[in-house]
Amino acid sequence: MSVRYAPVGWNRNKIIYDVVVLAAAVAYILLYIKIAPGFQDVTKPTSGAILRAQAFGTCAFLMLTFILCIGPLTRLDARFLPLLYNRRHFGVITCAIAFTHATHVVSIYYSFSPLNKYVAVLASNTSYDRFLGFPFETFGIFALFLLLVLAATSHDFWLRFLTPPIWKAIHISVYVAYAAIVCHVALGSLQSKQSPLLAVIVGLSVVMVTGLHLVAGRIERQKDRNTAESAEESTDEAPWVVAGDVESVPDGRGIVVPLEDGERVAVFRYGDKLSALANVCAHQNGPLGEGRIMDGCVTCPWHGFHYRPEDGCAPPPFTEKVATYRLKLDGRRILLDPRPNEPGTYVEPVRVAPPSVTEA
């Protein structure tokens, strides 16, 4: 996972994932440019190059819509988690399709003039002072630039090099790219199309992507509000908080405990032991508490990164570490010291009675 960088660490699931994404893209483009023209109600057919530009452009937009839905869908239903696993490949393929759209447009609309074609892209329409006729291409260029940056930095090498917080901050700009593409379509193609279909599809995309993010955000905010209460009978120096009952943690799984300061802690039970780790995977900030114990390690639900529950260290040869937390038992209540230990600090697991049969 992290000791050495291969261009792409292939495995069967990634290959299947990519095949499905490519199949969807190829099906879309072939249908658009080969089959659909036979059913068009036109006096003479649309120019092939324009048809291809339309096909690649709309394909990239639709694929970006799907990509942006994956994140919030995983918050709503864990079965969507596998879509997240290889989302970056989905993104890179989408970027390549958007790039193909741009090259088609440049080669038909901006070539063959005395002006350099790339200069022509910027110089041909300068009506920046009006809404109708605004150079909508600018939005497309901006979005494509962002997509290219994201695709170029999508590899785990950049994630490590830039550190997850910075990498995440850069990659959140995919939302800006989406907004720019919506503007690009709204002020361009949408204005020219006689059929309302494109407007309906763009509208649905906006409603779906925005709606899912708002709903998922609301759920997360509610979780954050539901912070662990402090345990009144704190006898020692630690500000213990109540993480939950022993019974609320199924064997081999974790629960997520939101703290006052906005952090979240994952409390895991494995056999008769309980351990607590920061909920944030060191790889891509995945929610560890929603993972499972596999081979004795906490396994991130996003990309399967492993951490030993007692010290938060990835097993050798891997080097990732997350913070650990102290736990203690008060009857059947699990108490948590909300002050994180340095990542990788060993904490003796708390022993509980083995899980009852009904829980399995």
Added chain:
Amino acid sequence: MQRRHRTTHAYMWKVLAIFLPAMLIAALAIRQHGPTEKSAVQIEKPAAETEAPAATTDE
């Protein structure tokens, strides 16, 4: 840090939830539907025909 990330997400989508529909509605509002039923209007007859009344509609 984790919360900051969530807050940024939530903030961005609140902004986009207003901006994107507004953009789409504005774009649809400015969409031109040609007033094709309007005829061409002859404002002035050619000089040669002289003294013709102005603003005669052609057909």
Added chain:
Amino acid sequence: MAGRARDPGFFVGYLNSVPRPLAIFLVVGAAVLVGGMAGLAFALGTNVNDPGDGTFARKLGKQEMSGILLEKPYPILRVRPDAKNPEARTVMLTVPGKRSVKRRGRKLFDQLVDVKGFMFQRGDIDMLQVQGKNSLKAVEVAEGEAPPEFTPAPAESLGRWRLIGEICDSKCHLGAMRPGDGLAHKACANLCISSGAPPIFVTAEEGAVEGETFLLMADQDGGPLPDHFGDYVAILIQLEGEVERLDDLLVFKVDIDAAKVF
């Protein structure tokens, strides 16, 4: 934590085995993605604008004509009637690519020239793309013969008109691109016109002048449009100006700054 009652299984990407309930869910999801994309492709791909009947009429073969080459407002040829085409006509001119005839014709304006090339046609309007070696040259006069005489009919004023339509570049609109109009094509139209393709004003059938839905554009003095014409291209506008007839071609002489945008 929802749905714990029916555990779909836990997916770890690098482990090849995917729990069965999850695998079924994913196969259905993949089918929905591929099928959905195919459906959308068909829906969007069939709901395209009708780009009209503009075409690059290569199948008509190379055309030859002679006439007076005019520079303004944009290069046009007042075609001299001959046995094959007894009607006088005026044809807009272009060259391959987004370029102007002006360079090739700079020493030939206002002279009788021989022109060869291929036609762009849309409806009853056409345009000649000057193409090939020696395709634009002064009419050759055999020694001892009198130079051929041809005086085109003077421009006939049709009065001042208020028209509603869209400024397009003649070349794309007549068939170099389908569609060759609308906002998606605006930058291309701007580039074509600024590179020398004659701009035309395209009206709806209902808004035509004497049945003509295409008018060559000019400024009020009969010269080319001012440099900032681009703000008004590819959108529906109302313009006022004098309409002149040059044989079968109408010329619309406008003050573009007085354009009213709808």
